[in-house]
Amino acid sequence: MNTAPRNVDRRSFVKGLSTGIAAFSAASAFPSLARGASASSPKKLGIALVGLGNYSTKQLAPALEEATDCYLAGVVTGTKSKEAVWREKYGIKRSNIYNYENYDSIASNPDIDIVYVVLPNSMHAEYSIRAANAGKHVICEKPMAMNVAECEAMIAACKKNNVQLSIGYRLHFDPNTREIMKVAKEKPYGDIQYVQSEASFIMGNNLDAWRLDRELAGGGAVMDMGVYCIQAARYATGEEPIAIRSQEFKTDWNKFKNVDETVTFQMEFPSGAYSNSTTSYNIRSNRLYVSYSKGLAQLEPATKYGGIKGSIQDRILDPQPINQQRRQMDGFARSVKTGTPSIVPGEEGLADMKVIEALYKSLQQGGKRVVI
Amino acid sequence: MNTAPRNVDRRSFVKGLSTGIAAFSAASAFPSLARGASASSPKKLGIALVGLGNYSTKQLAPALEEATDCYLAGVVTGTKSKEAVWREKYGIKRSNIYNYENYDSIASNPDIDIVYVVLPNSMHAEYSIRAANAGKHVICEKPMAMNVAECEAMIAACKKNNVQLSIGYRLHFDPNTREIMKVAKEKPYGDIQYVQSEASFIMGNNLDAWRLDRELAGGGAVMDMGVYCIQAARYATGEEPIAIRSQEFKTDWNKFKNVDETVTFQMEFPSGAYSNSTTSYNIRSNRLYVSYSKGLAQLEPATKYGGIKGSIQDRILDPQPINQQRRQMDGFARSVKTGTPSIVPGEEGLADMKVIEALYKSLQQGGKRVVI
Numbered sequence: 001m002n003t004a005p006r007n008v009d010r011r012s013f014v015k016g017l018s019t020g021i022a023a024f025s026a027a028s029a030f031p032s033l034a035r036g037a038s039a040s041s042p043k044k045l046g047i048a049l050v051g052l053g054n055y056s057t058k059q060l061a062p063a064l065e066e067a068t069d070c071y072l073a074g075v076v077t078g079t080k081s082k083e084a085v086w087r088e089k090y091g092i093k094r095s096n097i098y099n100y101e102n103y104d105s106i107a108s109n110p111d112i113d114i115v116y117v118v119l120p121n122s123m124h125a126e127y128s129i130r131a132a133n134a135g136k137h138v139i140c141e142k143p144m145a146m147n148v149a150e151c152e153a154m155i156a157a158c159k160k161n162n163v164q165l166s167i168g169y170r171l172h173f174d175p176n177t178r179e180i181m182k183v184a185k186e187k188p189y190g191d192i193q194y195v196q197s198e199a200s201f202i203m204g205n206n207l208d209a210w211r212l213d214r215e216l217a218g219g220g221a222v223m224d225m226g227v228y229c230i231q232a233a234r235y236a237t238g239e240e241p242i243a244i245r246s247q248e249f250k251t252d253w254n255k256f257k258n259v260d261e262t263v264t265f266q267m268e269f270p271s272g273a274y275s276n277s278t279t280s281y282n283i284r285s286n287r288l289y290v291s292y293s294k295g296l297a298q299l300e301p302a303t304k305y306g307g308i309k310g311s312i313q314d315r316i317l318d319p320q321p322i323n324q325q326r327r328q329m330d331g332f333a334r335s336v337k338t339g340t341p342s343i344v345p346g347e348e349g350l351a352d353m354k355v356i357e358a359l360y361k362s363l364q365q366g367g368k369r370v371v372i
Numbered sequence: 373m374n375t376a377p378r379n380v381d382r383r384s385f386v387k388g389l390s391t392g393i394a395a396f397s398a399a400s401a402f403p404s405l406a407r408g409a410s411a412s413s414p415k416k417l418g419i420a421l422v423g424l425g426n427y428s429t430k431q432l433a434p435a436l437e438e439a440t441d442c443y444l445a446g447v448v449t450g451t452k453s454k455e456a457v458w459r460e461k462y463g464i465k466r467s468n469i470y471n472y473e474n475y476d477s478i479a480s481n482p483d484i485d486i487v488y489v490v491l492p493n494s495m496h497a498e499y500s501i502r503a504a505n506a507g508k509h510v511i512c513e514k515p516m517a518m519n520v521a522e523c524e525a526m527i528a529a530c531k532k533n534n535v536q537l538s539i540g541y542r543l544h545f546d547p548n549t550r551e552i553m554k555v556a557k558e559k560p561y562g563d564i565q566y567v568q569s570e571a572s573f574i575m576g577n578n579l580d581a582w583r584l585d586r587e588l589a590g591g592g593a594v595m596d597m598g599v600y601c602i603q604a605a606r607y608a609t610g611e612e613p614i615a616i617r618s619q620e621f622k623t624d625w626n627k628f629k630n631v632d633e634t635v636t637f638q639m640e641f642p643s644g645a646y647s648n649s650t651t652s653y654n655i656r657s658n659r660l661y662v663s664y665s666k667g668l669a670q671l672e673p674a675t676k677y678g679g680i681k682g683s684i685q686d687r688i689l690d691p692q693p694i695n696q697q698r699r700q701m702d703g704f705a706r707s708v709k710t711g712t713p714s715i716v717p718g719e720e721g722l723a724d725m726k727v728i729e730a731l732y733k734s735l736q737q738g739g740k741r742v743v744i
Binding site for chain 2: 193194196198200202245247249251262264266268272274276278280282283284285287289291293296366367368369
């Protein structure tokens with residue numbers, strides 16, 4: 001009698017094992033199942049960027065030029081005119097340029113190890129799942145998807161296909177942000193009592209218009225910037241919020257007709273810590289402030305591409321001369337190579353999406369406390 | 373026929389005139405009615421401190437030693453043992469030491485021009501009104517009183533007696549705080565869009581215990597520190613809030629059994645500006661942050677006795693080497709001498725109390741938006 005689970009049952013077996021440690025799923029339980037180069041391979045993994053908007057153009061592609069463990073192998077774009085531009089600028093093979101019709105055929109392309117989904121939010125789930133079904137490892141930009149159900153479907157699809165899934169949480173690769181996480185874990189300044197997290201900017205008229213379309217974005221400032229506030233409160237406490245209350249304010253009813261302009265929200269954590277946050281598309285604020293029972297920490301700016309700076313008690317955290325996106329993509333490439341789980345797996349995005357769903361529910365209920 | 377209002381009608385006549393400009397009441401309409409020395413007098417006005425707790429002992433009395441327009445002429449205390457200590461330390465005449473039984477006889481003491489009420493909140497209204505009835509000008513510590521009705525009674529009593537009333541809002545006399553007020557008035561950086569104001573401290577066990585007694589304090593962190601947040605949002609916008617939502621959090625149900633430990637609240641202003649605040653007796657935070665349509669300002673610390681520092685855009689606001697309490701008391705003494713209204717009249721405290729009442733109403737209604 002064969003006591004080892006058969007292939008068809010392996011996923012449910014893993015699922016049973018991974019209860020409570022969802023972040024460490026198939027890839028770590030069965031490293032040999034993880035596709036991609038082996039740990040000892042010096043090969044750079046090939047990344048295909050799906051969607052060539054601002055973030056791909058101005059951040060990810062330049063970052064990949066500096067990367068050590070991956071490179072820009074391909075792109076997926078619906079804009080014909082961009083093909084030649086990207087081919088020439090980054091020396092991408094003609095056969096590694098895809099559009100949304102032939103996207104699934106990426107499955108047979110050995111140059112592409114990782115697909116990075118940088119599309120409008122409404123397309124995150126579909127294109128991540130199709131990438132997984134094509135046998136490619138996946139990085140998906142934040143917010144992970146439109147809702148919890150989509151996040152769960154993405155995680156399931158990646159498990160099913162034995163590929164890794166990671167969310168574009170670049171700040172987990174920033175050394176100063178990691179210092180804040182370390183304090184949450186080691187508690188040298190006592191209990192974490194309070195987190196103030198702010199992530200806002202004044203949206204000009206030159207940004208991707210889809211961000212102002214609820215059908216494509218799923219929401220406004222909350223989906224785009226509020227995620228940073230939620231992330232910050234989660235990593236500054238090292239805990240998952242158990243309840244949330246939220247409030248909405250709007251001044252420009254034309255520009256922000258269908259999406260939230262400004263939202264404030266408060267979260268409660270199991271230890272008794274709580275947070276207060278503001279996120280907006282129409283003000284400037286970018287800060288993480290933590291009050292410990294025996295100390296203080298702050299990062300300001302807390303989410304800027306150019307560098308995070310701040311202090312923990314008297315210790316100054318100078319901005320680190322690193323490219324956050326490069327470190328993030330190299331980090332994921334190494335996870336894939338070594339078959340170790342990403343430090344920002346799909347479960348990290350799912351946790352944030354659970355908070356976002358509760359946040360919107362609280363808004364709908366006029367600010368009532370909603371248990372997460 | 374006499375068309376001028378007779379003495380007995382003068383107050384109602386003034387009341388009619390002052391609708392909408394309540395801050396500029398009897399004293400300015402009829403400067404000759406204001407008691408105290410004349411504008412040209414070099415005489416220092418005599419101040420009597422009512423209540424010799426921490427604030428009188430550690431801040432006000434030392435500040436009065438440096439004052440140019442007033443001096444510590446007397447004290448009112450219920451603690452017999454303090455009488456000799458204060459008499460000796462500050463050279464106070466024996467006849468200028470009062471207790472709560474003979475307090476009203478202060479009326480016949482020409483040494484006392486101003487009574488400064490530094491008692492627990494529940495006693496503010498009574499002792500301010502009795503001072504006014506004794507013909508003395510009044511400074512009352514913040515929060516002005518327990519509720520709006522008490523504030524209105526205090527204002528009425530001072531008008532009736534033709535004495536000035538001022539609230540202990542020392543920050544209006546701080547040069548850096550005044551820079552923030554100036555930006556709100558002159559708007560060099562466009563509209564005021566957002567204010568984050570935070571005023572919290574971790575309450576030890578050595579503070580006046582009355583602060584934890586709702587009967588005496590009227591509330592917890594909101595009454596003591598939340599007032600700073602409300603003040604800051606009001607002077608950073610130069611507007612009166614029109615609506616508020618508030619949320620309460622508690623971790624220490626023993627220590628803060630009857631009073632609020634931590635409260636967050638959001639206010640809306642007529643121009644479209646809004647604010648988010650945290651006030652607490654159990655965390656550390658002390659900041660004013662303002663986002664303008666074309667700029668930023670911040671003060672941190674924003675309420676510290678030792679000095680306020682910050683920046684407005686690229687301009688650094690260094691802490692000013694001033695004693696806030698000295699400037700506040702000298703400023704009021706000059707207002708009395710010249711018969712000009714205080715820059716922090718009773719109406720300023722009343723405005724904050726209207727917000728506080730709405731804040732507590734919102735808390736009672738589970739965070740619902742309450743129109744102020």
